[in-house]
Amino acid sequence: MSWAIIADSSCNLRSWTPTAPDTSFITVPLTIHVGGEEFVDDAQLDVAELNRKVAAEKEASSSSCPSAGTWADALRDADDIIVITISANLSGTYESAITARNIVLDEYTREHAGVIKGKNVHVVNSRAAGGKLELMVELLDRYLAQGARTFDDAVSYIEHIEERSSVLFSLSSFENLVKNGRMPRLAGSFASKFNIRMLGTASNEGTIKIVGPTRGEKKTIRKTVEHMASSGFHGGLVYIDHVDNEQGACALRDAIVEQWPSATVRIVPCGGLCSYYAEESGLIVGYEWA
Incomplete structure (x- = not known):
């Protein structure tokens, strides 16, 4: 059984590696639009250059959430997946991730003759951005590293952490x-x-x-x-x-x-x-x- 902890790029962990066995960490990038240019918020982004462009740009700039297709690509590999997103009231990222979850679980059901057992995806609305997501990612990894956990156990734990x-x-x-x-x-x-x-x-x-x-x-x-x-x-x-x-x-x-x-x-x-x-x-x- 493999686990994946997935966050959008409002979580600022970029080269972080989980300690729990058989667990991966993936960041799904948002995009910043400045003066007709698109900046994908991934590990290759030159943040200093982005900040210079934003400061120099007189016209309005904006950000956009990952598409459901981009989320779906990240959700297909692991068996048990916990997704942590930026606040649903700050971005459409949460809703996009929910759509991707439904797509991927439907695919899995069709491929396995109507049986969904063996693939689990839970999406958490962090109601925040930045440091809270990083905290949630690390604490979830610590929890998984302590020993065998069921998917329902992990969901209950991460929802508790989100609330606290x-x-x-x-x-x-x-x-x-x-x-x-x-x-x-x-x-x-x-x-x-x-x-x-x-x-x-x-x-x-x-x-x-x-x-x-x-x-x-x-x-x-x-x-x-x-x-x-x-x-x-x-x-x-x-x-x-x-x-x-x-x-x-x-x-x-x-x-x-x-x-x-x-x-x-x-x-x-x-x-x-x-x-x-x-x-x-x-x-x-x-x-x-x-």
């Missing part, structure tokens, strides 16, 4: 989020006008919810740690994604470890999609509070 984890966004620019309808225009305009960072989180529906403005790195870090504590974090796995802001990510990591010495903090550069929306110096923090 969260994401924070610390951003200094909001232009692309506002232009693409991912953030209220009033909040984005306020933050840009006064040149302040804005701390946001994911709502229960998987949309971006504003926590509040912050001024200066120290206040941003303090407010981030305070929000993590108030939402139930007491030490565990944390992912910090950054857009050309490793220094800020390291400072936040140090503050988290000082507050919770048992925390494990991983720092990851953003890929194309998260860089596009988080913009210059943005941070995305995924953490568990189970």
Whole structure:
């Protein structure tokens, strides 16, 4: 029996390898459209070049989700598959993956004389982006590595993790989020006008919810740690994604470890999609509070 953990490219793991036996990890890329050019958000993307093109482009740019056919190609090989997607309220990626799941299971049933046993696909709406997906991927891998698991066990586990984890966004620019309808225009305009960072989180529906403005790195870090504590974090796995802001990510990591010495903090550069929306110096923090 083979397993696959599959995420879209809002998960910023690119060269990551699972520790669980007979388990693969696959990233399905979204696409960013800038000035008539298409940038596929895969491991070959030059993220710095994408960011330069986005900054220089005066016309509106956008992103698009993977097609159902692209998803289906990723779903055909393994026996048991868990798919983790960006929030269904931020992208059509989740619905595209559900369509692909139905296509692949129908194919399998026809090829095996009406018997579906032996092929399982579950699609999880993360209600987030970035660090929360990375956290979910790693924790699922740890779970599978502990020993024999049924598919239903894995589904119950990953749904539990999705419900008991969260994401924070610390951003200094909001232009692309506002232009693409991912953030209220009033909040984005306020933050840009006064040149302040804005701390946001994911709502229960998987949309971006504003926590509040912050001024200066120290206040941003303090407010981030305070929000993590108030939402139930007491030490565990944390992912910090950054857009050309490793220094800020390291400072936040140090503050988290000082507050919770048992925390494990991983720092990851953003890929194309998260860089596009988080913009210059943005941070995305995924953490568990189970």
